Amino acid sequence: MSARGIKGQAVPVLFGLACLAAFFILIEFLINIGKINRFIVPLPSDVVKSFARVAVEEDLLNRFLLTAYEALMATLLLSVAGISLGVLLHRVRLIRLATETWIAALASAPLVLMYPLFLVMFGRSAWTIIMIAFVSALPPVILKTLEGLSATRPVLINVGRSFKLTPSQLYWKILFPAALPTIFVGVRLGMIFALINIVGVEFLINFGGLGQLVNELSERYDWPGAYAAIGFVILVSVMFFMGTERIERWLRPGT
Amino acid sequence: MAQAGHLTQSRAAAPLVSAVTWLRIGIIAAALLTWQAAALWGASLSKINPALSTLLSKVTPSLLVVAESLAEVLFHPDLKWPIDLGIGSWRFTQELWIPSFYWHLYVTAAEVVVATIIGGLAGIAVGIALGAKPFLSRAFERYFYYLGPTPKVVFFPILILWFGVGPESKIAMGTLSCFFPIVLSVAAGMRQIDGVLIRVGRSFRLNSWQMVTKIYLPAMRQPILNGVRLGMGVALIGTLLAETRLSNKGIGFMVTDAYNTFDMPRMYAVLVVLFAVAIGANALVARVSRR
């Protein structure tokens, strides 16, 4: 998408980096001369320094692993349930006609706000977080699976019929592979929603991995630490996003 | 998509429509029956397994109770009544005010609308700059692209620090949430304008202002509206989550307040109405933008 640049585009990229660096230096300078209150915005250099401290003192690795575990479980649930329901809706037209608009509507509702309900069911545990992430990210996975299966070009189905494929061969050799890129777009969307909601709910209910870290540090008024933790959360999400992008490209060979 | 399907199938599928209606009624009825069965089963367990019974009655309170709460939420007006306060030998009356659901809804809606306006204007401006200048796009767009899908709620402690505990920090949360998707969809929309339309504009020797108002903006109407719709959705989520974290008004506050007082029926009632409002608002914006 936007990260197209390889060669001959080094100048704008460097310009962007330079602007970013200049921005942080300016902040540092303004705090040092007292134009910005250092209790509201900590020195960027302090934030960088506290990275190492937070990593050691707050057991960053285990927190990261806990968040990663929650994301993995939510992804598994999402893929299995979302794709199966999508296939069900595609195969049984009546169910699709009855429920597709409902699911599309649910996709636009702020389902994550149900998290207190899951707190009642599962307590302050990893399963509360996994389940809310799963439920709130499910509708787009179902809809994208359905979209991918329905958008298979009729000529490809005709090719299959001309070779006398059985209905199940038609599904597994043609419909499903044709839909796979779109299905993964849905799973990827679901994974991103899930991670956003996982970290968010960790922060809100003060349980678990990276989200809780931000909460704890800010409640201790350790602002350089909190900024560093937020930076780490952003870093992890960006890496996650890039990773899913990679998988998506791998699923669309040759493009 | 579903509508297009209905159009092409409307002739042949006439008897199927009623089957769909029946299935829908059936699904709703089955869901409600299962719910009520779980509630009754939970109540019947109170002697055998009190813990499970309590959990079940919390998770699936009887439909009647939920319906009562729903009526309470929907029809409860703002209440003001005088209460007698006694301090030492002094006695005086003060007005106690209990705001209705609609007041909380208004607070949240106002926060979301203000957030969408601020984030939307900023996002459209930045998006147009990125879309119009390839240099800026190559220098900065990747940051927006990768920061877009990150959790914004974790910024909330900082936003409280900057903007205080009132609605301002929720508006800031909503603004931060909706800014990124709007930037990206406006920048992409700008680049996707059919080159021939721009050449047509040039061939009629339009000046820059005319190019923007007669060619660019009309051609980008759809991506801008889509971006704003997307942005409004995430602004709503950001605002609500911020309210559940720290506030004394708004729908998010009502949800956590219900949870903190263990009034699960009220929480269901608030969530049901909230989801209905969100779905309705989204459908409305979608319909307006399709025109």
Added chain:
Amino acid sequence: MAEPILVVDHIVKRFETPEGVLTAVDDVSFTVAPGEFVAVIGPSGCGKSTLFNVIGGLLDGYEGRVSVSGETISGPHAAVGMIFQEESTFPWRNVIDNVAFPLEIAGMAKAERIEKARHFVDLVGLNGFERSYPSELSGGMRQRVSMARTLASEPKILLMDEPFAALDEQTRLLLGDKVLQIQQDLKQTTLLITHNLTEAVQLSDRILVMTYRPGRMKRMVDIKLPRPRSSEIVGSDAFGHYVAQIWNDLREEATKGLKDDESRRARTSRA
């Protein structure tokens, strides 16, 4: 003349439309002998594609009979290989796996089917592109992949529905050469559906000209051009003579089609 391999016997196909029953194909009968190349030509809307789908077994509910080597067919038949007008390669398979697809369905072992598929990839002149994906190929190359895939199933009859319609004229002529050469090498019986005059004359032994709606047989023209042929033949006098002769038949039908289309548009735009 040898025993015909394909017999199309009094085919009538009607469709229900909102404006009433439309007869797409009306009483079409012809035969194709082994090794013969027959083209069906007609204006758009003459029911050519319907005929293609009927013979290929993708459409049912028609009157009449289609038989292959004496066997009446209903539904897709292993002896009939189809090449479609639209881009029909599988984007998720590379060239060799696309071509090996019918062999995979037939349950052939992997090494064997790759070996065999390679032969057909060579035949359509795509050697060197075995590992490429369709998205990396041009439109003409993709259409050759589809052709190789169908040929790999070793059909007795090859059915082609305007296979080169989406290509430019020059590519079309060159691919025509490829088809001529393959037809010669394999003695492949072929039925080509087309609306392109040059293509039909360049490739065929006989051409069936169809009328515009309902699609009836207007004339069967024998093309007595020498074989082996190549696209150079388009410059010859005999070629020009055949093109002129067929256009003479076709022009009337195409004009009807155009008028009908315009009046239908006028109706819908008023409605």
